[in-house]
Amino acid sequence: MTLCWVDGSPADALCVKDRGLAYGDGLFETILVKSGQPLLFERHLQRLASGGQRLTLALDLAIIRRECMAFAQQMGEGVMKLIVTRGDGQRGYAPTPDAPPRRVLQGSLLPAYPERNAEHGIRLFSCQTRLAEQPLLAGLKHLNRLEQVIARGEWQDAEHAEGLMRDTSGRIIEAVYSNLFLVKDNMLQTADLSRCGVAGVMRAELLVQAQAAGICVKVVDLQMADLEQADEVFVCNSVYGIWPVCAFERQNWLVGPLTRKLQNLARRLLDI
Amino acid sequence: MTLCWVDGSPADALCVKDRGLAYGDGLFETILVKSGQPLLFERHLQRLASGGQRLTLALDLAIIRRECMAFAQQMGEGVMKLIVTRGDGQRGYAPTPDAPPRRVLQGSLLPAYPERNAEHGIRLFSCQTRLAEQPLLAGLKHLNRLEQVIARGEWQDAEHAEGLMRDTSGRIIEAVYSNLFLVKDNMLQTADLSRCGVAGVMRAELLVQAQAAGICVKVVDLQMADLEQADEVFVCNSVYGIWPVCAFERQNWLVGPLTRKLQNLARRLLDI
Numbered sequence: 001m002t003l004c005w006v007d008g009s010p011a012d013a014l015c016v017k018d019r020g021l022a023y024g025d026g027l028f029e030t031i032l033v034k035s036g037q038p039l040l041f042e043r044h045l046q047r048l049a050s051g052g053q054r055l056t057l058a059l060d061l062a063i064i065r066r067e068c069m070a071f072a073q074q075m076g077e078g079v080m081k082l083i084v085t086r087g088d089g090q091r092g093y094a095p096t097p098d099a100p101p102r103r104v105l106q107g108s109l110l111p112a113y114p115e116r117n118a119e120h121g122i123r124l125f126s127c128q129t130r131l132a133e134q135p136l137l138a139g140l141k142h143l144n145r146l147e148q149v150i151a152r153g154e155w156q157d158a159e160h161a162e163g164l165m166r167d168t169s170g171r172i173i174e175a176v177y178s179n180l181f182l183v184k185d186n187m188l189q190t191a192d193l194s195r196c197g198v199a200g201v202m203r204a205e206l207l208v209q210a211q212a213a214g215i216c217v218k219v220v221d222l223q224m225a226d227l228e229q230a231d232e233v234f235v236c237n238s239v240y241g242i243w244p245v246c247a248f249e250r251q252n253w254l255v256g257p258l259t260r261k262l263q264n265l266a267r268r269l270l271d272i
Numbered sequence: 273m274t275l276c277w278v279d280g281s282p283a284d285a286l287c288v289k290d291r292g293l294a295y296g297d298g299l300f301e302t303i304l305v306k307s308g309q310p311l312l313f314e315r316h317l318q319r320l321a322s323g324g325q326r327l328t329l330a331l332d333l334a335i336i337r338r339e340c341m342a343f344a345q346q347m348g349e350g351v352m353k354l355i356v357t358r359g360d361g362q363r364g365y366a367p368t369p370d371a372p373p374r375r376v377l378q379g380s381l382l383p384a385y386p387e388r389n390a391e392h393g394i395r396l397f398s399c400q401t402r403l404a405e406q407p408l409l410a411g412l413k414h415l416n417r418l419e420q421v422i423a424r425g426e427w428q429d430a431e432h433a434e435g436l437m438r439d440t441s442g443r444i445i446e447a448v449y450s451n452l453f454l455v456k457d458n459m460l461q462t463a464d465l466s467r468c469g470v471a472g473v474m475r476a477e478l479l480v481q482a483q484a485a486g487i488c489v490k491v492v493d494l495q496m497a498d499l500e501q502a503d504e505v506f507v508c509n510s511v512y513g514i515w516p517v518c519a520f521e522r523q524n525w526l527v528g529p530l531t532r533k534l535q536n537l538a539r540r541l542l543d544i
Binding site: 004006011012013014015016017018019020021022023024025028030055056079081083085086090091092093094095104106108111129130132133134136137142143144145146147148149150151152153168176177196 | 276278283284285286287288289290291292293294295296297300302327328351353355357358362363364365366367376378380383401402404405406408409414415416417418419420421422423424425440448449468
């Protein structure tokens, strides 16, 4: 049995009136847990808090912090998923003003990724599904994820560990489960996420740490030509760290030095 | 206590692993029930079936039909909300192939709308929230409804019964809870919903019935200028039928003859 709490108590069910179910009206975080500690936890809480502000969810961060710490302690090791929703609703989109947000915590085992993903890199599938441009939701890890569900349904083979997602204007935004970085002439580039995409916790951490290490970093609009001309390509998230990208369509890349350097950095962040 | 079933049995909770909660991975229908009968039921089922096909949800429509009929019978009168989700998931967007879709039915009382809405018309709020253009999801009544939640949060006064929603390109698409029609020179116009918006059951029924009654009907891209120049404006859904729009920003309209004619038609559809 996997560990699961609803509003701080062990439970594996929640009220059918929950607005998370009705409208995807909420946010989530997927947090790596090792030795009973949630990793990159402050960044996860930071993103959650800023999402709560943008969706006007009255989150009690002190309770959320406490519960996550206690839950991680019980889990020991694995992936902790935190969902916060606007709580129970009545019929209609208007929120019930006095309904407190709901907290759901679910634990799962550490995923068993093939060693080669981190060592030799992954093949990136070219998703046809495009991300709609919605600045009001851009960057948030909210519960409206049908675009990712459809995109992930585009490939079944085990050859592709990730899929590249563009927006409806053709710009490169991210991968289905992660953010994408390019290296060109020793400069690190990743997509601007003000129109769509999820602003990943590992992405944020890498941007800060790379800059601190004297690496030139640019958050820009990325076109397909930028990918074609990139010297190195990698994807990142807060569970597996960094995977080099070794292939996309007819293109191939070797694992580059900057990717390795940042990968080691990510490893240290995800290992205590 | 309100009536509630999960997968055909009385229950008011569902598994926290449900993909409806995790990703909004599902569809819903809001169905008016009178004298134990679900109204416009075939159209609701039709839309659900086409949504299921587009999201590759393996819906068992025979079971859904049977459950809705039995549920409506028990309710007698009110609003029946049907949610279907992709069922329980594991971690990650990829669907578990063998998880059967989940069915949730919730009953609520007939909403008590002010008489004047139908008689004298409603004021339409001008929502700043724009609908993102996502052809893959356009028309569907799916569970990713954060845009509507944000839009509905824009006004708190009771003066506005509905809000007008445009897409990110500025086209008029719909209202928050309903579809919008304009009348110009005795021609009925409503927005093309191939980029965004919910293709309402009442909208579909009115389009068919108006055409059958010899009324010229056009499904087009609507600009704000079309609204300004309209002779009549109304909103419609499958719960309240038709409400004339009497005001939007500085503009006012009288309840016109075509609106009244179609309103009577909608009344007959929602009354047995």
